[in-house]
Amino acid sequence: MATSRLFRISAAFFAATALLISGCSSGPSSTPGAAGPGRGEDADASGAGRAPKSALAPLPTAVPADLRQYYDQKLSWHACGVSGFECATMKAPLDYERPGAGGDLKLAVARKKATGPGKRIGSLMVNPGGPGGSAIDYLQQYAPEPAAVRARYDMVAMDPRGVARSAPVECLSDKEMDRFTQTDQTPDDAAEVTELANAYRKFAKGCEARSGKLLPHVSTVEAARDMDVLRAVLGDRKLYYVGASYGTFLGATYAGLYPSHVGRVVLDGAMDPSLGPRQVNIEQTAGFNTAFTAFAKDCVEHSDCPLGTKSAEDAGKRLSALFKKVDAHPLPTGEDRHLTESLATTGVIAAMYDEKAWPVLREYLAQAEKGDGRGLLTLSDSYYERDPDGHYANQMYANPAVNCLDLPPAYTSPDQVRADLPRFRKASPVFGDEFAWASLNCAYWPVKPTGAPERIEAKGAAPIVVVGTTRDPATPYAWAKGLADQLSSATLLTYEGDGHTAYGRGSSCIDKAVNTYLLDGTVPPKNKRCT
Incomplete structure (x- = not known):
């Protein structure tokens, strides 16, 4: 049976697709055991679809003392997988509200260093969607493209908590x-x-x-907090990121929690976090x-x-x-x-x-x-x-x-x-x-939800590019418009076509616009549409 709210493309079958994306939609999530950043009383938990008045509030810019050990850790890199790749393990707290109390998670990280020519810009994190898609598998399959971006960025992936190599959730034989x-x-x-x-x-x-x-600690908010730890551990002041499908919700959540840390962020096949x-x-x-x-x-x-x-x-x-x-x-x-x-x-x-x-x-x-x-x-x-x-x-x-x-x-x-x-x-x-x-699949879940529909505005963030495809099956185009309207610094880039997501899937117009933004920070013109 198709898992409800899954946004995905199988890399095994559709090997030519640029970004792996997955099928289940997620909405905003808050930190377990707490009201959560910016969580309002009027969030639409009923599922009726009314846009909530509350917006995800940013976390403090200063790193809390009890999290400093995670932000200051040094990764031990070693060669792995395909030639030119390095892998490492990053430590993160199981519970951000009680660091150390429940132990730590070991999160798998991989990278391929910038090849040049040209000055290195930073580390470009990728997430293929899901939730549940392995970012490392995606990186190792598709990192060779696009060459111009690969030349200027270290390409980086981290399997989110609960996924693939990072303390994977297990359920059935x-x-x-x-x-x-x-x-x-x-x-x-x-x-x-x-x-x-x-x-x-x-x-x-x-x-x-x-x-x-x-299970109580695999929310999108927690995964976004892991991303900020990795950003700091990699030595980047800002986050550079390309997320597809559910990866757009993860990226938007990061921007909402850490707007001052946003560098260049592309959200392709976007989700609308305000929907029930x-x-x-x-x-x-x-x-x-x-x-x-x-x-x-x-x-x-x-x-x-x-x-x-x-x-x-x-x-x-x-x-x-x-x-x-x-x-x-x-x-x-x-x-x-x-x-x-x-x-x-x-x-x-x-x-x-x-x-x-x-x-x-x-x-x-x-x-x-x-x-x-x-x-x-x-x-x-x-x-x-x-x-x-x-x-x-x-x-x-x-x-x-x-x-x-x-x-x-x-x-x-x-x-x-x-x-x-x-x-x-x-x-x-x-x-x-x-x-x-x-849609009944969460009715019997053993852990109570910690999130609710919530607007994400990310006020003060650097320009963000949201990409929407007009006939996208898994993340309807209206969602891209909804997210672009919420994010205070977003520009919507439209692909008039079929399929899930647009970047790297054959439109030279889309690819040129996104690559230009990633390489020099120039956002696409307002209301730009590609075929």
Whole structure:
């Protein structure tokens, strides 16, 4: 089943994509055990979508005495992975409100030093999204580009707390995760609703059993505070940063907490931190519908389109019919797992992140129409980061751990989901039910949320560039406009096109604008639009 609020592209499948991004949306989070910086009474915890009046307040500029040991640490670098990369381990407090009381975390860091020519600008941190995407994996795969930026910056990545190499959240065995992903996420009767709710409960209990001590301390605010420690440890006065998808929320949170530390920050495929969880899920559902409509319009122009050649609307009906057929009779895949409706839907959703995957999706849908589920299962596995040996990466565990801490649950009972099904179906006739029931995933989480919707203004920050794609499925364009409107120093750069995020994905106009900003600090012209 597709994890609710996940913004992602699988690097394993879409290797040509510049920034790894992931699927689950998160909202602003506050520090565990405290009211949190700038947290107001009128924050929209209900999820109705009303923009909260409160704004994230900055932390004191002076480093507290009990955190000085972390800011003053020296990293021990060693060669690792791909040639030219160095790795190190950075220490951070488990609980920033009580440094040392709960022990420390060891956070994995990697870098590739600036190659020249030209004067080194600083360290450029990257985050590919998720939450749960490995920044180090991304860095080691894509650091060679763009060459002009790589020449002037040390390229740096840190796997956030709870992710990959940094005290990873663990939840289920691989076999248990296989069963979880096959659970019917469009229940047709009370028994299937109970089965789905029990699957969410088992998932949450597994996370508590394996990672209970860590779960209260993987919020986005804490990850942003880790970034400031790393900035200082690297010797940079300012943060230089490129974040994609959820990485935009992480970067915006950093800017809100440390506006005076902002250097050059790019937020690509932006999230709107002021939205409540229900509104986030509804709008993301509509975003995927927009992306599917674009795919369908393209598909019906091909004589071999497995969804017909009439119209995008008719293609949607035929895809829904295929899902129902697979729900009744899961398809063989050549292995022990069959392609269930949930896995089939996830496979289609995975291909919505990048229009380069559309020809592959046409091929795999044609296979499914003929009773062969192997292709769509491959897409689904790429989404879940399941390797050929059946092992799952940590992303699908870190993802809800962060999301369910950053925002209140969108729904707390199946009855609430049922009541809102018409809104989801209106947002997407094809994916509405799937996204609605996926929004129940935080209802049974073992740790109470510490965050709430909150505006991020980052008053006093240096200029920030926010990038939005007009037909982005996972982070709708309206979110980029919303974040750009909130951030006091933001400039919105628009890509008129398909797919999730824009930088490094084929638009020379976008790449030139972002690279110019990163290299000399010149922001794009107001209202600049690229194709």
